Amino acid sequence: NEISNLSIEIERIVQDHLKYDRENVSDLWELIHHEGEMKVYRREVEENGIVVDPLKCFHTVKGVTGHEICHYFFDPLYRMEWETTLDSTKVIETPDKDNLDTLVFFQIHKRVWPAAQRDSCFWSHIRSVSTNEEDQPVWIVVNYTTDHPLAPIKSPFVRLVANVALTCETQIVEPPLNPKDIKRENLRCKLTYVAFVNPGGWAPAAALRAIAKREYPKFLKRFTSYVVEQTRDKPILF
Numbered sequence: 001n002e003i004s005n006l007s008i009e010i011e012r013i014v015q016d017h018l019k020y021d022r023e024n025v026s027d028l029w030e031l032i033h034h035e036g037e038m039k040v041y042r043r044e045v046e047e048n049g050i051v052v053d054p055l056k057c058f059h060t061v062k063g064v065t066g067h068e069i070c071h072y073f074f075d076p077l078y079r080m081e082w083e084t085t086l087d088s089t090k091v092i093e094t095p096d097k098d099n100l101d102t103l104v105f106f107q108i109h110k111r112v113w114p115a116a117q118r119d120s121c122f123w124s125h126i127r128s129v130s131t132n133e134e135d136q137p138v139w140i141v142v143n144y145t146t147d148h149p150l151a152p153i154k155s156p157f158v159r160l161v162a163n164v165a166l167t168c169e170t171q172i173v174e175p176p177l178n179p180k181d182i183k184r185e186n187l188r189c190k191l192t193y194v195a196f197v198n199p200g201g202w203a204p205a206a207a208l209r210a211i212a213k214r215e216y217p218k219f220l221k222r223f224t225s226y227v228v229e230q231t232r233d234k235p236i237l238f
């Protein structure tokens, strides 16, 4: 039925991301932005003349955990606080009321003139994966395009196709003897962000590449700074 088909798809996509995303980039990837701990890479790929460049970003954020980064990325409550490229976001379905680890979003993206305005509909899933005993668990959020009756494709909007994952590892730097004494200065989150976005309809390749080159680093910097600010005086969420 619906739920089990969705959970099968979620399992497949999440496992793929867990397996591949943290792999280092090959020399097929071009470094398009390097700022402090943030490195943003891109591969130039076109499908039927449409730019679908995969994007991969590695970043280390001090003072927060991977759980905190994934929590603020996943929870709709904060979306419009850090997202500057959206006109709106809405949760149109909660597939499992007893387990709020999966939501279905419908988002309208700000128009990038002269291209047609985009909208998106995707399931979003958050999960922690324990690696081995002593390390902190890996946290991951995946946003993956899906059709939905409450997100009809309507002109003039062009539906974009996205497969995005944010994967985070938490490191405890110079761990104090008693784990209860861990402070935020002992925390470091190593995150990987991958985005496979098909803009859904033709847009000038050079323009799309320029937008991506400008927007992804801006969005990752703004989002991670937002989480550092929001968590500064709060108890650590491991």
Ligand SMILES: CCCCCc1ccc(-c2ccc(S(=O)(=O)CCO)cc2)cc1[C@H]1C[C@H]1c1ccccn1
Residues within 6 Å of the ligand: 083, 085, 107, 109, 112, 115, 116, 118, 143, 160, 162, 164, 195, 197, 199, 203, 208, 211, 212, 215, 216, 219
């Ligand atoms: C003609 C221009 C079409 C716009 C292309 C486009 C659309 C969505 C997206 C995108 C889709 C999902 C996510 S997310 O991480 O899942 C968060 C969800 O709120 C993030 C970014 C990217 C791009 C590519 C430009 C690039 C760009 C990059 C960061 C912001 C805006 N535009």
